[in-house]
Every structure is written in structure tokens, then in C-alpha cells.
Amino acid sequence: MARKPLIVRTISPLRKAIATFRKKHGGVALVPTMGALHEGHFSLVRHARKRAGAVAVSIFVNPKQFAPTEDFGSYPRNFESDVVALSKLGVDLIWAPTETAMYPGGFSTAITPGGPALAGLEDAFRPHFFGGVATVVAKLFLQVTPDVAMFGQKDYQQLKVVTRMARDLDLPVKIVGCPTMREKDGLALSSRNVYLSVEERRTAPVLYRVLKESAARIKAGDALAAVLADGRAAIEKAGFKLDYLEGRHAETLEPVVSAADGPIRLLAAARLGRTRLIDNLGV
Numbered sequence: 001m002a003r004k005p006l007i008v009r010t011i012s013p014l015r016k017a018i019a020t021f022r023k024k025h026g027g028v029a030l031v032p033t034m035g036a037l038h039e040g041h042f043s044l045v046r047h048a049r050k051r052a053g054a055v056a057v058s059i060f061v062n063p064k065q066f067a068p069t070e071d072f073g074s075y076p077r078n079f080e081s082d083v084v085a086l087s088k089l090g091v092d093l094i095w096a097p098t099e100t101a102m103y104p105g106g107f108s109t110a111i112t113p114g115g116p117a118l119a120g121l122e123d124a125f126r127p128h129f130f131g132g133v134a135t136v137v138a139k140l141f142l143q144v145t146p147d148v149a150m151f152g153q154k155d156y157q158q159l160k161v162v163t164r165m166a167r168d169l170d171l172p173v174k175i176v177g178c179p180t181m182r183e184k185d186g187l188a189l190s191s192r193n194v195y196l197s198v199e200e201r202r203t204a205p206v207l208y209r210v211l212k213e214s215a216a217r218i219k220a221g222d223a224l225a226a227v228l229a230d231g232r233a234a235i236e237k238a239g240f241k242l243d244y245l246e247g248r249h250a251e252t253l254e255p256v257v258s259a260a261d262g263p264i265r266l267l268a269a270a271r272l273g274r275t276r277l278i279d280n281l282g283v
């Protein structure tokens with residue numbers, strides 16, 4: 001029988017639990033999530049297990065990273081089944097703060113990330129997003145004080161923003177990026193995939209297929225601009241409303257003209273009905 005993780009909702013018991021884990025197990029790894037957990041999150045937990053004696057998973061649907069027009073209210077929440085899954089994975093602690101534990105009345109401080117947070121990708125379509133992410137992740141780091149924290153490459157710009165923030169603020173935590181977990185047909189796992197209708201679900205893998213085909217063409221020497229133009233057309237032809245398909249420098253996310261400008265990461269976001277999908281791939 002799997003041991004149920006300790007579930008903590010307020011700061012004071014969290015600090016006590018972390019102190020105990022640190023004494024008993026040495027290092028602490030944190031996997032920040034918004035719950036509605038799937039195999040992508042579980043892979044982060046397995047990576048975390050390899051890197052520290054104790055594994056903490058945070059579950060917090062962060063209101064600060066949603067615009068008023070977005071899906072904060074309807075975002076999937078499956079706390080009980082998340083706990084069962086994390087028990088099976090041997091997670092030690094679930095940090096599931098109440099909204100007032102995270103943002104007590106009068107809360108008025110925020111982190112404003114620059115650099116990769118202003119790359120003109122997700123930030124161009126969700127201008128509130130990275131400020132909300134950076135603020136909550138900085139708080140999670142200060143609350144849990146992890147030695148290492150796992151983030152998915154699925155949210156590639158977010159991974160770069162968090163890595164930059166940790167370095168800029170001298171946060172004593174190692175940020176580790178983990179590979180994207182996918183369905184058999186290539187669709188990146190996401191808590192929001194439950195929003196897809198049957199027909200949209202059939203179309204959804206086109207996004208990854210285009211990334212793969214584009215990466216192969218760039219590797220073979222085709223011009224970046226032409227490959228991106230073809231990729232954009234293919235995504236729209238499949239029925240998506242495209243937000244962006246871009247090729248950027250894999251580290252800085254700055255624009256590149258050709259493959260000679262450095263390792264390229266292709267990044268895309270597109271909407272199918274009410275579902276917004278994002279994905280990315282290295283060339």
C-alpha cells in the first residue's frame with residue numbers, strides 16, 4: 001500500500017514539515033503544478049525522485065496568471081484523484097495552499113520578469129501571464145525552499161522565465177527542465193486537453209506534426225522563413241486559429257534568421273474552438 005503524502009494548506013505547518021523532511025531525507029525537490037494531474041506531471045515527479053530524498057508537489061490554481069477572460073473558473077480541479085496518483089508515486093508532501101495562504105488580504109507585491117518573458121510569444125497573447133507565474137513560483141520557492149525544482153519543456157518559455165528569475169534573484173534552487181510527455185499520436189499532454197471535442201481531438205496532433213516536419217526541413221537546410229510560412233498555413237488549413245509559429249534561439253528566445261544563428265527552438269500556440277494548445281520542439 002502506498003503511503004499517503006502529507007497534505008498541507010498553510011505556511012506554518014509547511015515550514016515544520018519541510019524542516020523534518022530536510023533532517024530525515026536531506027534534499028527536497030519541488031514539482032509546481034496547478035493539479036488535474038496527468039502523465040506529464042508524473043514524469044516530473046519521477047525525475048524529482050531521482051534528484052532528492054524528499055519530493056514535494058504543489059497544487060495551486062494560481063488566479064494571478066489568468067486574465068479575467070480566461071478559464072480560471074472552469075480550469076479542471078481533481079484534487080482527490082491527484083492525491084491518489086501522487087500517493088502511488090511515493091510523493092512525500094502535497095503543498096495545496098488556500099488562496100488566502102498564498103495571497104493574504106492586502107497582498108501587493110509582484111515580480112515583473114523581463115528577458116525571455118518579453119520574447120513576443122506567449123506574452124504577446126497573455127500579457128498578464130508571466131508576471132503571475134513568476135510571482136507565484138518565487139513564493140513557492142520561498143515557502144518550500146527546495147534544492148531542486150522540476151519544470152516541463154512543454155511550457156518552454158515559462159521554463160526559460162523561471163530559470164532566468166532564479167539566476168537573477170540568486171534563488172538557491174536548481175531548475176531542471178524535463179521532456180514533454182505526449183499521447184501516442186503526438187499531442188502534448190495538458191490538463192486543458194479535456195476541453196477538446198471529439199472532432200477537435202482528432203485535429204489536435206497536427207500542431208506537433210507540423211513542428212516535427214518543420215524541424216526536419218530546417219535541419220535539411222530549407223530556409224527558416226519559408227518553412228515557418230508553410231507551417232503556419234498547414235496549421236490554419238487544419239482548422240486551428242493560429243496565435244504564433246516561430247523559430248527562436250533555444251536559449252535566449254531571441255529572433256533568428258537562419259539555423260546558423262544558433263540552436264533553434266520552434267514554438268507554437270493555436271486555438272481549436274475554446275481550447276488553446278501550445279507546443280514546441282528543438283531543431
Ligand code: AMP
Nearest residue numbers: 033034040151152154155179180181189
Ligand atoms: P501545469 O499544471 O499545467 O501548470 O504544469 C505543471 C508543470 O508540469 C509545468 O512545469 C509544466 O511544464 C509541466 N507539464 C505540463 N504538461 C506536461 C507534459 N505534457 N510533459 C511534461 N511536463 C508537462
